[in-house]
Amino acid sequence: MITLKINGESHQLDADPQMPLLWAIRDHLNLTGTKYGCGRALCGACTVHIDGEAARSCSVMLGDAAGRDITTIEAIEGPVAEAVVGAWRELNVVQCGYCQSGQIMSAITLLSKNPDPSDEDIDASMEGNLCRCGTYQRIRAAIHRSARNLGGRS
Amino acid sequence: MRQTSSHLRSLVAVASTTALLVLAGCDSGKQREPPTPAPDPRAMQAWEQVAGVLRHPRCLNCHQVESPLQGDEGRAHIPRVVRGKDNLGVAAMRCGNCHSPSGNNPSSGVPGAPHWSLAPLSMNWSGLSSAELCRALIDPERNGNRDAGALVKHMGEDKLVLWGWAPGTGREPVPLAHDAFMEQLQVWVNAGMPCPKDAATEGDRS
Amino acid sequence: MNRSTGQPASATRRQFLKAAATGAAVFAIGFYLPFGRRARAQGVPQAVETPPPNLFLTIDADNNITLISKYLEMGQGVTTGLATLLAEELEADWSQMHFEFAPNDASVYNNLVFGPVMGTGGSTSMAGSWEQMRKVGAAARSMFVEAAARKWRLPMGELKAEKGHVLHGSGKRASYGELAADAMQLPVPRDAPLKDPADWKLIGKNLPRIDSPDKTDGRATFALDIRRPGTVTAAVAHPPLFGARPTGFDADAAKKLPGVLDAVQIPTGVAVLARDSWSALRGRDLLSVEWDNSNAETRSSEQILADYRRQAEGAGLPAANRGDAAAALGRATQKFSAEFTFPYLAHAPMEPLNCALEMKDGEAHLWAGSQLQSIDERVIAEIMGIGVDRVRIHTLLSGGSFGRRGNPVGDWVAELAQIVKASDSKAPVHLLWSREDDIRGGFYRPAVLHQLEVGLNDEGDISGWQHKVVTQSIFSGTPFEQMMVSDGVDHSSVEGLADTPYQIGDFSVRSFNAESPLPVLWWRSVGHNHTAHVVETTIDALAAMAGADPVEYRLKLLPDARDRETLKLAAGKSGWGGNPGENRGRGIACHRSFGTPVALVADVTVDGDAFQVDKIVAAVHCGVAINPDIVAAQVEGAIGFALSTLLRNEITLENGRVQQSNFHNYVPTRMREMPKVEVHIVPSTDAPTGIGEPGVPPLAPAVGNAIAAATGKRMYRLPFALA
Structure with missing residues (x-):
């Protein structure tokens, strides 16, 4: 067991x-x-x-x-998770949506450790999450938006 | 420089009294110069065997500058990971996100061992010739401040190092059985950890 | 209100019909298609008097409006688009809108562009529903207003529909939900007027995607997520060579695994049935299978290409022929000749192919991200030996497709049916393809060879264009053959070339159908994904030879206003003509596909053998942009998708074996490689044209032309090789 x-x-x-x-x-x-x-x-x-x-x-x-x-x-919670999910919705990030659970989980971890990531930080941290629909530009924007909504500068 | 030399001497003393005797004769040896007189050919052969293991992709792939390599061909790691502050990656791209301390993953094929990480930047071996690697290995500033005993112990017992002998399906193990490797390592250590001359080995950079 | 996208529509339908029978406020509208045929009653008790169940929307007592989508949502935003059209004419508030997928029934849910079939593809959805969905909405609105008018004994003309309610100046107010039961009893008006574009409240606005909430919190139900009690998972050992067949197998080792239940031979391999996914995949790996390779593809990619070249020495079939290309070439003072090659490509949607089948009470229930329900239902019916009317398809969200899930032979659905038949499973069986199955599974974009020669006269004008295309036909032998193949020429092999909008007087295109046991399939933008690169690279080279500006040169050859406006918009927005700087290049390409011209200006940085696409400025003319943000997203996404084919993606064969297997050697575009993309839409109130695919074709030539501007080197092969 x-x-x-x-x-x-x-x-x-x-x-x-x-x-x-x-x-x-x-x-x-x-x-x-x-x-x-x-x-x-x-x-x-x-x-x-x-x-x-x-x-x-x-x-x-x-x-x-x-x-x-x-x-x-299904059980993410807290200000970072709320900011990330909110930004994902505001910016219409999803297309097919299949990769987005994973994208969101990685984005939450990124922002939990680095509240104001640069584009380079985002690229480095999100490298392991593929999106075949090509929503990357919006994912990046949504991470910046989340950071801003959380009080970071970006 | 003198400090390094005396330091080395003391390291070797710990490792072996034979080595101390050998090294005692080369007190004037400068850093980054092979010890004089000409090293024991048996020790040099032993070093080359050791180097063959250390320069194998299983070891070399993670003794890199910023990002590890991957595979027997030593290509860029897919996905790309970067070193980060603690050699364990950055925020959401950490070594441990995929590599398990408990061992190779038979399902995902992702290899694993305790403290899976990039070697510290000071231990970067990428692009080093055999002679350069040798000097890096005996330099406490570039070997994690290890004396000979610690080096032997590291290569004899560290689980991440030992992984090189059992890397899992689809990966070639390092070229020498571990027992034989430790024997050669000991021969080289006993001989005072002599390093080859640059000229003879410049050509084998890859 | 059930707003789960994972709920099969038919179950909801039954609930709704039951509710309707008991007088609960549920509204449904039937809409008659040109056939005049009604949908069969799915699971409806005979005794219940109901309106026609061929439904496009339902409204519940809480005023939730649910669109019944006849199209598969695979990321293209179709459910948002359809709901927008419906809500616009219905005068619904966007927050009321939900969606679910329609049951399989081509008589109701026919694709009006390429039907009579129920299916999604060819970037046809908005074009095909532009009238239909608005008419459904307008008819429903009229029925609510009439229901309120009768209830309140007021003339219809005094009432107004707004945000899901009917209002009267006196302060009377009723929600659609409250009026639903009454409205449903009324006849469906056939000529309810559509709104003037000036009155649109939703069309043309950047509404949030209707599928966004569920796709950001884990609730969205894709086919792989369907959970039926007692489900058995199946994984299949597929042949290592295309065209090979299994002749025997040994499953002893597999059956020793605790979770493995059974192993059966089917035409496409040997299936292991197991209690869970992991046991199925492990069991599959432990099978030992004997294969008959006598009809298999055993060539390597280079041999296939060599065979293409040999075939191109023949006559081929005429795909376009006007003027006298040979004679004009004879008169030419400069010539451009080139050979272009394109590899096989896998679609590699993020959700691997999978579907679940359950035989129950003589009916077959399929849960799948079904893109061609009319094919899939027939495939199941045939294999299971039941009538098509006994097949129920529960369409679910699909994690991408790019064409793969719309298969004219329904390969993956057929495989599952064969497993269920061979194992005689009473339990639901869920077929799971691993990523390796997906990458090695065939149905690729075919490899293509183009050879061409184009002449220029002293003025730099085209003087003769002779062109040969060798590739495998995608449509021949499929139910769509009649639509796309004439006199042996598969239009999809030469589309975007044979029908190029460029005015070329002396023009000859010959098509050569290559043969292979390797199955091929449409892959996002079909033929355009190679023809656009060849045409636009060539035009760019011709402009250079003529000493002309690439934009001006194109404008001289393009008569159509839509193409011209699009090209000019991209050039204008990009600041065309500027100098992008050291080691950088700027290139343009313009291509029309699925009715939509897309022009891209690419800025690239070249570093030795490597290149980075820094920025893409896109212009697109897709008629009315129902949701401009989704239009932009489709173009952004198409660029991200297509970029992988420039950078590195190719399926290669070595003695018939596919050399790639997963995302380490078939690596999609990554975030750090994604250029900054700016999308500009030509304003229009014309009926909408396609947007899911047209962003793909111009990327390769735009980037290739930018690389040529930086290095002088033209990109004649994909993936690009700068070395």
Whole structure:
């Protein structure tokens, strides 16, 4: 039995400790906001927060996730999360939307650590999140907008 | 300069009394100069074996300046990650976001080991010739302030270093078995960690 | 009110019909299409007297208005666009609007541009619904006003519809929700007048996307997110070579995994059925399969290209022929000749292909990001041996498509049906393609070879243009063949070239259909994604040879006002003619596709063999911009999407095997590579034309021409090679 602490709740899972956290979240806990895109930590669609870090859940083994603080897109909260989601909506960022859970999770981590990121900071931090629809320009603008709304300068 | 030299001497003393004897004869050796007299050819062979491991992509890929390399061909890491203040990446692009301390991930294929990170910038080996790498390795300012004993211990026990021998599917391990590597390392250390001359090795930069 | 985009429309329909039967305030409007046929009653009890269930909107007691979208939302913003048209004529408030997807029924949800089929594509959605959706809205508004007039015993002329309510000067006020039950009893007016453009409140405004809230908090339900009780996940071991077939397999190792339930052979490979995704994928990897490669593609990419060149030495088929190109070339004083090559390309939408199928009470229920429901329903019916009317498609949001989900043979849906048939699964089966399956799965943009020779006379005017195009036909052998293929020429192989708006007197285009077991498919902007690069690179080179300004040279050859305005707008906004600076170049390209001209001015910085696209100034003429912000987003996105093909994307074969597999060797554009994009829209109240695809074609030539301006080197192959 593995105990997963997700979105503030503990879940007991009878599963292989090598199973990627992604599939436990999606298939066993039915939290489908976290997406499968590549399975190899190349696209960022599966990004969740583990102890505040923007982890790729497809590359986190269940055993390694046990007992840690995991948050998925469904349960993000706080001023940074609100600013990010708000900016995403204000700027009509989404297109197909499939990558956006991961984009938002990474953006929240970025802004939590760097409240006033430059374009270069954004590029460096968002590098691991692919968007095939090409919404990058708006993602960048939305991160700046979030920073501004949070009291940063950008 | 003198300080380095005496420092080195003391390091080697810790490692081996034989080495101390060898080095005792080269007190006048300057930094960045190979020790004189001409090093023991056996030690130089041992060094080249050691260097073959250290210059292998498994080690070299993360002893880089700003961003790690990836794969047996040593291409740019995909996605690009940058060093950051603590050698562990930046805000939302941290090594640990994908690489697990508990080991290689059989599902994602992402390799893992404890403290997965870029080597500190002082330990950048990119573009170094065998001779340059050798001098970097014995320079406490460029080897994480390790004496010979610490170097041996690092290469013998550090789990991230040991990963180079078990890098997981799709990645070539370093070219020498770990036992054999440690043997060669010891031979080189015992000989006083001599470094090859530049001229002989300039050509093998890659 | 159910505003979940993941809820299948038919379930909601049933709820609504039930509510309607009991007199609850639910409104539905039936809209008659030219066929005059009614939709079949989906799941409706026979005894219930209902209005025609061919619905485009529902309104509940809380005044929530739900658009029934006949088109797939794959990011293009179609649900926002349709809801805007509906709300505009309905006099609804934007905050009232929600959406869900229509059930599969081509008699109601026909694509009016390329039907009779239910399907989304070809950048046709807004063009095809411009009249229809506004008429639905206008008819509904009229019915609410009439219902209020009857209720209040007041003349209709004294009443006004506003923000989802009917108002009277006396202060009387009723919401559409309150009036719904009465309004539904009224006949549908066929000639309710449409608003004058001057009175538009929503059309032309930057309304927030209707799908944005759910896509930013994890609620949005894509096909991969559908959860049916007892679902089994299937993953398929596909052949390593295109055209290979499985002849046998050993699943012993796979079946030892605790989550694996079964393994079955199907025409496209061997499927592992398992309790969850991970077990299915792991089990798949443990299969050992024997393949019959006798009809497989075994060539390498270079051999395929060499075969294309050999084929181009033949006669080919005439795709355009006017004047006497050969004679004109004979008179020319300067000549430009070139060969252009384009690789196979995977669509690689972020959501890998997947769908779920459940056989229940003799009906097949499919949950999928279905882009061609009329194809998918037939494919399932045929394989499962049931009538098409027994297939229920629950369309769900799709995580991108770029053409991949609209497959004329419904390959992925067919694969799932084969799995369900072979395993005789009583449980719902969800087919999951891994990213590797997606990248290696074929149905690519075909590789293309262009060879051309163009002459110029002393004045720098074109004197003869001879052109050959070798590629695999996309449409031949599909249900759309009649629409696109004539006398062997697949129009999609030469579109944007054979019908170029440039006035070329002596012009010959010959088309050569290459053959391969490798399946090919339309890929965002179809033929235009290669023809535009060839034409616009060539025109730019001709302008240089003629010593003319590239914009002026194009204007001289373009008679159509829309093309001209678009080109001038891009040039004007970009400050065309300025010097971009050291190691930098500026280039322009203009191309019309799907009725929409798009002109791009690209600024690039060249650094050795590498280049960075710094900025793109775009101008677009798409008729009325129903939502200008979404128009801009589509152009921005098209540029981000297309950029990957200039930078590095190519599918290559080595002895028939695809060498790429995932996003490490088929790497989409990344954020740091995205140029600053500025989009300018030519103001217009003309009926809308396409916008999902037209941004793609001009990117390669605009950037290529900028690189040529900086380096003198023309880009004849994609991805670009500056070395």
